[in-house]
Every structure is written in structure tokens, then in C-alpha cells.
Amino acid sequence: MTPPTTEPTSGTATTTSVEVDPLVTELQGACRGQVVGNASIAGLTTLRVGGPARVLVTAEVDEDLAAVGRACATWQVPFAVVGRGSNLLVGDGGVPGVVVQLGRGYRGLEFDGSEVRAGAAEPLPVMAVKVADAGYQGFAWACAVPGTLGGAVRMNAGAHGGEMADHLVEVEVVRLRSGTRETWPVQALGLSYRHSELPDDAVVVGAALRLLPGDPASIRADIDRIRTWRRTHQPLNEPNCGSVFTNPPGDSAGRLIEAAGAKGLRVGGAQVSDRHANFIVTRPGARAEDVEALIEQVRARVAESAGVTLVTEVARVGLVAVAPEGAGGQADAACEVDAPAAGGEAHATGTGPAGEGSA
Numbered sequence: 096m097t098p099p100t101t102e103p104t105s106g107t108a109t110t111t112s113v114e115v116d117p118l119v120t121e122l123q124g125a126c127r128g129q130v131v132g133n134a135s136i137a138g139l140t141t142l143r144v145g146g147p148a149r150v151l152v153t154a155e156v157d158e159d160l161a162a163v164g165r166a167c168a169t170w171q172v173p174f175a176v177v178g179r180g181s182n183l184l185v186g187d188g189g190v191p192g193v194v195v196q197l198g199r200g201y202r203g204l205e206f207d208g209s210e211v212r213a214g215a216a217e218p219l220p221v222m223a224v225k226v227a228d229a230g231y232q233g234f235a236w237a238c239a240v241p242g243t244l245g246g247a248v249r250m251n252a253g254a255h256g257g258e259m260a261d262h263l264v265e266v267e268v269v270r271l272r273s274g275t276r277e278t279w280p281v282q283a284l285g286l287s288y289r290h291s292e293l294p295d296d297a298v299v300v301g302a303a304l305r306l307l308p309g310d311p312a313s314i315r316a317d318i319d320r321i322r323t324w325r326r327t328h329q330p331l332n333e334p335n336c337g338s339v340f341t342n343p344p345g346d347s348a349g350r351l352i353e354a355a356g357a358k359g360l361r362v363g364g365a366q367v368s369d370r371h372a373n374f375i376v377t378r379p380g381a382r383a384e385d386v387e388a389l390i391e392q393v394r395a396r397v398a399e400s401a402g403v404t405l406v407t408e409v410a411r412v413g414l415v416a417v418a419p420e421g422a423g424g425q426a427d428a429a430c431e432v433d434a435p436a437a438g439g440e441a442h443a444t445g446t447g448p449a450g451e452g453s454a
């Protein structure tokens with residue numbers, strides 16, 4: 096709420112001014128993990144667009160997450176959780192609150208018979224290889240999903256015939272609003288195609304997965320095959336966020352987009368990939384508004400040609416655009432964080448006080 100204050104630095108002949116954000120100071124005092132003010136978020140995402148966060152916290156312990164929740168409630172600012180940012184479109188106006196990402200304190204894997212417990216910051220492709228090397232099958236598909244375990248639980252990520260719901264036993268979450276840790280059995284997660292019913296303030300910090308024994312060599316061969324398929328069929332050398340739209344029942348979004356003649360369509364620095372029509376790739380200098388406008392053009396073309404309204408899979412955080420000068424600045428614009436975006440979808444950002452957030 097309170098904007099950063101300007102304070103003079105001391106001790107030199109020329110006096111300069113630095114911005115001191117009291118929210119940053121408070122979180123630096125309360126967190127073990129790193130706290131950075133006015134932090135670029137685009138680089139934390141695979142799409143590489145969007146504005147900065149007022150504060151970025153790398154949480155290393157549960158107390159850091161509790162501190163983020165407390166600070167957001169006190170300062171009445173929104174929070175957003177970022178994993179690997181591989182399914183995330185950050186608005187050009189950035190996040191006028193706290194973005195939290197799990198640090199190394201939330202990595203690691205422990206095998207216990209046919210179950211594996213893992214920290215939510217564990218990268219899924221790394222986990223897929225570790226699981227294969229330990230002699231468990233069925234999880235090879237995860238080598239193709241470049242997110243974290245936490246993001247994969249939230250999205251019920253899946254590929255090549257497998258999905259998180261097939262393996263999860265239970266997840267550990269920390270609730271930002273209460274600062275408490277809870278264990279959720281898989282049945283309570285409301286998992287469906289690329290969707291979970293986890294509350295917006297539930298940060299997944301770990302999960303237990305059930306696995307089946309298998310032959311490490313043949314599982315590694317599966318992984319190699321999946322990786323080769325991906326390199327051939329997806330634009331992995333350009334910034335993207337994977338599939339932009341979910342597949343409508345019984346069809347493929349990529350097929351519909353191609354049939355609508357939208358492959359290669361371009362808005363500013365964003366383009367529908369020539370390699371895979373359900374991927375949008377970005378060039379240096381691209382803006383989130385380019386991606387949003389392209390999403391709307393693709394949606395309109397598919398609606399017109401096939402009568403199908405595509406639904407976006409990519410999650411949004413942050414403000415749609417920078418507030419115009421004199422319009423109240425970022426703090427006032429924060430009330431728009433949960434307002435529908437141009438495409439009619441709410442941003443995946445919550446606010447401090449209970450009940451005001453949206454998933």
C-alpha cells in the first residue's frame with residue numbers, strides 16, 4: 096500500500112537517492128531465503144515476457160512462506176507463486192506484490208519401497224531420470240515437462256499418456272494465509288485434465304508418489320525416445336510456454352489452430368509456432384500484450400472456422416498493462432490484479448486477506 100520512500104545515502108560528497116521499499120525491508124528481516132525488490136520475473140519464465148515483481152522471495156523454509164503471507168495481509172498486496180515459470184504468462188504491468196518461488200531447501204528425493212517423497216522445487220525432468228535410475232517405471236513422461244513438481248501438481252501436468260494424478264498419494268502444502276502446513280490426500284486435490292482444485296494460497300512444498308518397479312535400461316530408452324520426439328515436434332529452441340490451449344474433448348487444439356490457418360500468425364514479438372500450432376513463441380522485445388492479443392486472434396479464428404471456443408492452459412499472473420502515468424500508479428492498479436484479463440480469465444494471483452484471492 097505505502098509506496099517506496101526516497102532516502103538519501105550518506106558518506107559521500109555527492110548525495111544520491113535510493114528507493115527503500117519497506118515491504119522489502121520487512122521481508123528481508125523475516126526470511127531466511129533471498130528477498131529482492133523490483134525483481135524481473137520474465138527471466139524466471141520460459142516465455143520470457145512480463146513486468147517486474149515488487150518483491151521476489153526465494154523461500155527456503157516454511158517460515159519464509161508464513162512471512163510472505165503475513166506481509167501480504169499487512170500491506171494488502173497480492174501474492175503469486177512461481178515454479179519454473181514454464182506455464183506462466185506474466186502481465187506487462189508486473190506483480191504489485193510478492194512473487195514467491197521455492198528454493199533449494201525444497202529439493203530432494205527419498206525412496207521408500209515403491210513410494211518416493213520429493214520436494215516441490217525438484218525439476219520434473221531431473222526427477223524422471225532419478226526415478227528411472229532407481230528402477231521405477233511409468234514416470235518417464237515427466238522428462239518432457241520442464242516444470243517443478245509443485246507446478247506439476249497444481250496443473251496436474253501430463254504427457255504421453257501419463258499424468259500426475261496417476262502417481263500422487265498425497266501432497267504437503269503451506270497455506271500462505273495461515274502459515275500452516277497441511278497434508279492433502281490425492282482425492283482431495285480435485286485433479287482433472289490440467290487442473291486442480293487447490294486453493295490459491297496453497298503452496299505445494301512436497302509430494303509422495305507411488306511407483307511400479309521396472310527395468311532402468313528400458314525406462315531410459317523410453318526417456319530418450321520421448322526427448323527425441325519433443326525435439327522434432329516442438330520449438331524447444333525458442334521461448335514458449337508449452338501448449339497454450341487445452342485440447343477440447345476428442346480433438347487437438349494444435350490441429351484446430353492449423354486448420355484455421357493460424358499457424359505462423361504474428362502479433363508484435365509473439366508468433367504461433369511454425370513447428371507446433373498450439374505453441375506461441377516469443378522474440379526479444381516481445382510483450383505480454385502481444386501474446387494476449389495473439390491468443391485472442393487464434394481463439395477467434397478457431398471459433399469462426401470450427402465453432403470451438405479454445406480454453407487457455409497457460410496460467411496468468413500480474414497486471415495486464417502498466418498503469419498510465421497519473422492514474423494512481425502501481426499500488427492503486429493492484430485492485431485489478433484479480434480482474435478478468437482481456438480473454439475473460441482471472442489472473443492466478445491472490446491477495447493477502449482471506450477470501451479475496453482467485454485461483
Ligand SMILES: Cc1cc2nc3c(=O)[nH]c(=O)nc-3n(C[C@H](O)[C@H](O)[C@H](O)COP(=O)(O)OP(=O)(O)OC[C@H]3O[C@@H](n4cnc5c(N)ncnc54)[C@H](O)[C@@H]3O)c2cc1C
Nearest residue numbers: 176178179180181182242243245246247252253254299337
Ligand atoms: C517446452 C514445454 C513443454 C511442455 N510440455 C508440457 C506437457 O507435455 N504437459 C504438461 O502438462 N505441461 C507441459 N508444459 C507446461 C508446464 O511445463 C507444466 O504446466 C508444468 O507443470 C508447470 O510447472 P512450473 O513449475 O513451471 O509452474 P509455473 O509455470 O511456474 O506455474 C504454473 C501454475 O502453477 C502454480 N504453481 C507453481 N508452483 C507451485 C507450487 N509449488 N505450489 C502451488 N502452486 C504452484 C503457479 O502459481 C501457476 O498457477 C510444457 C511447457 C514447456 C515450456
